[in-house]
Amino acid sequence: MTEYVSVELRRLIDERSTGRCEYCHIHNDHVVLPHEPDHVIAIKHGGLTEADNLALACFLCNRFKGSDLASIDPQSNLIVRLFHPRTDNWLDHFRADDDGRIVPLTDIGRVTAQLLRFNLSESVLTRCELIARHLYP
Template identity: 55%
Template structure:
């Protein structure tokens, strides 16, 4: 969730992400609502307001994630941690198919897609619309 993050730290996190949501990859220019910093490990779980614990996220992903750190894998029923943009590589866990649909490549990918609703209708429409110019976050 969004907590107070100093302007300079926000700028660093935003530029590091190239202004894309680090979960769904939507660029700020493709979103109606402004992107914001996410505490990957929420403050209530002893997360800190540091570069290494912040991710740049779209409003919707940030609200869907909330303070969660893990979820139940829809395929196995096991509790699995969420994708961590600071320690995981996006392409190791997720991929975009030609229809703009995100496919999970791991249990971490599956729980992240499910909890953050990464295949929600507006994302599919945006990914399809911008598919010819889509860039990766790194």
């Protein structure tokens, strides 16, 4: 198995996501470090380098997610899987508030927002500035 993402696959990932991180929805044009292909199910867990297992992720989301598949829900203390960009609908699990915060709506949303640290103060500030310029979400 390889982590190498071909040029064709990378193009598909970029087009499918319209340049937005598929976790936090920030556009590639509004960050310093370029977005990257993320193996939703990491190779070490048996994930493949194929379109159905790849998502465009910003640097922060990709680093915080790493190879994780799940986390502990702070409300129930149960292990809950992370948001899966290929099989889940973002709006079912999250809401982007006008104050720049991403509000989780489900247990999957909670563990994902917590693990990927969606609401770090710097990220919220960036989203506020983008919202004011009608560039987010």
